[in-house]
Amino acid sequence: MLISMTDNQAGPVAKESTTNCECPQQVPSTTSTGAAVPPSCPTNVVTIPVPILQSEGNFAYVTVKGSLHDYTCTVFGLNQAEVQALSNRLSVKPCVNGVLVAVPPMVMLNTLAQLSYKVVCSCGEAEICWTMQREV
Numbered sequence: 001m002l003i004s005m006t007d008n009q010a011g012p013v014a015k016e017s018t019t020n021c022e023c024p025q026q027v028p029s030t031t032s033t034g035a036a037v038p039p040s041c042p043t044n045v046v047t048i049p050v051p052i053l054q055s056e057g058n059f060a061y062v063t064v065k066g067s068l069h070d071y072t073c074t075v076f077g078l079n080q081a082e083v084q085a086l087s088n089r090l091s092v093k094p095c096v097n098g099v100l101v102a103v104p105p106m107v108m109l110n111t112l113a114q115l116s117y118k119v120v121c122s123c124g125e126a127e128i129c130w131t132m133q134r135e136v
Helices: 080-089 107-114
Strands: 002-004 013-015 061-067 074-075 091-097 097-103 118-124 128-135
Touching: 013 118, 074 107, 080 097, 097 107, 107 128
Parallel strands: none
Antiparallel strands: 002 013, 061 074, 061 128, 074 097, 091 097, 118 128
């Protein structure tokens, strides 16, 4: 519900709003020119209904860092069992906070996809970081 005032009315008049605004209701005010100011929501506020998830899952995240022109990549966030599984098939060396794997990053992404990881975002140009998640 919006409250507005016009020049020929003595007080505020309530009228129905067609916008879906959930901003707190405020008392209307006028500027020094006497023009009506929207009482409840700024004009740049848009409300988008978003469904609330009833059951949020627990996710494990890893990051793969590498260049598309390189034959190695670095993986951060793997647990010990995943590192052990990778070292059975690939050349893996420990590095700060992760492991260096002697395969191109796209091969690593496909390998992690076999472990139920999926890419959720990426960033970078020459060197790219892919963030992957899987539900635990």
